[in-house]
Amino acid sequence: MSWQIRQAVLSDFKWLVRVDSLAENDHGRRRQIARAISKSECWVACDADDLAAPVGYGCLDKSFFGEWFVPLVVVSNAHRRCGIGRKIVAHLEHCSSAKKIFTSTNMSNTPMRELLSQLGYQSSGVVENLDPGDPELIFMKILEE
Structure with missing residues (x-):
């Protein structure tokens, strides 16, 4: 299957x-998604x-001490382990035009850590x-040397 990444629009919500x-059950998460879409950060x-x-x-913003940060990467359960997460992160890295980028995940999230x-x-x-x-684990990648 061929995957394409595009800017989210309100109808994607x-x-x-x-x-x-x-x-599905967290109003705060829904607000976070809606805000990211409205700010063109999704x-x-x-x-x-x-x-x-x-x-x-996936979402990308400058919320981490003014640095580029990936606060969310989510792939549907049915589509995991197909390379979609990798493609999303690579696209966000490219969109950041940064020298370094940060993200975080819970210690229990082994697939994201891997x-x-x-x-x-x-x-x-x-x-x-x-x-x-x-615990929340913070990660960083140098994009440009």
């Missing part, structure tokens, strides 16, 4: 809530044959107490 199992992954039905998304390692991200710190018993 309902699809992204379906893709993101957390957003990109969606779609099958090249059906650009109207996103199967994943993806970041494969993409050359390095550990850059730990934040305790955001999610009890599940």
